[in-house]
Amino acid sequence: MSRLLVIGCGGVAQVAIQKCAQNKEVFTEMCIASRTVSKCDAMKEKLEKEGFPVKVTTATVNADDAADVSKLIRQYKPDAVLNVALPYQDLAIMDACLECKVDYIDTANYEPEDTDEPVWRTAYEKRCREKGFTAYFDYSYQWAYMDRFKEAGITGLLGTGFDPGVTSVFTAYARKHYFDRIDYIDILDCNGGDHGYAFATNFNPEINLREVSANGSYWEDGHWVETKPMEIKREYDFPEVGKKDMYLLHHEEIEALGRNFPEVKRIRFFMTFGQSYLDHMRCLEDVGMLSTTPVKFEGKDIVPIQFLKALLPDPASLGPRTVGKTNIGCIFRGVKDGKEKVIYIYNVCDHQECYKELGSQAISYTTGVPAMIGTALVLKGDWKRPGVYTTDEFDPDPYMDMLNEYGLPWVVDENPAEVE
């Protein structure tokens, strides 16, 4: 029995909310709060129409403002807050949870909306020099809450989506059941889906395009190696999807895995992209449409990437038209009982099956289901531990069981092809 406050009601949130409703034993009451309350009301209506017993209320909240979030927490008195808004809001929501002593869960690590803000910029440039990677996001801002969360006796579970999230649980599971030592990890994110548009993103366009257009990097022998965007390309034959080109990206779970599994020699992340997506992205970047710096247009400040977001299809609307499957997982090479071994743990998810079940495409589905699972494990106490943690730092077994139960079954291939 628990009360959950969900912040955000976009593509990922809509899946997480419906999955919470399916998990009747844990989630008995829920407040859905977001900037646009009509989306929350529509979700409440859907759950009621489908006969779910969860008692739902809705609210408007400005999650950029910690005081506004605190006010809502004090009114609603939730047992936990699930942040499925945007990474920009992570710190404000964490501050509110700290003030009100409530557990906090999210799916993506903090990055600032305004990357030209001078105080943040100075700290960012120092971090680039010291750590050797230039992504706008990193865990330092959220890991800095460790002692304060411990003192308050609350849990912060960071990044419980698919990647990060499930990929880190796969790592903990591989280490627990398959290896005495892991030497190499390749995280593969393949979307074999087709939505029929020349260009659209599968989750929030602003966050997605920032991530994909940035430099790549990987972790090797205890330090970062940075690459130009899309510099490293490989082909992989994905089970149930087929051959796809994939590109090395910087990705946030590498930072946590590098810290928490120091014996691993190399960790890389690859994502598949079609040629049309890459051509459009390069063109948009060349003309300045991916910029986060405001430009004056007819007397108004306009942020190019936010304007672009308004033109692109809403990722939550891609469900009915997306066909094909995703295959996301990790290839591990390491040693067990003195012998070298390689395994690939992965999930295959079908876009149309997700649409039939919840009305969403597989990218939102594969993120929203783990968001519910992480939240349920914190609320049930299995993953409750004062402090701030990523998903690789807990017992992976109950999470892996719930993936099977709630629509993301996984496979362990003990003879996979490796990535060169």
Ligand code: NDP
């Ligand atoms: P959407 O843009 O579809 O939804 C974001 C939601 O947050 C919207 O409902 C939006 O409101 C709301 N919101 C934005 N700003 C505020 C604010 N200041 N106050 C209150 N509400 C606000 O994004 P997605 O659902 O695609 O992504 C959600 C999160 O999931 C992101 O953090 C993303 O990075 C993460 N993600 C994680 C993945 C993983 O595997 N770990 C994979 C994919 C996404 P409005 O409706 O008014 O716009």
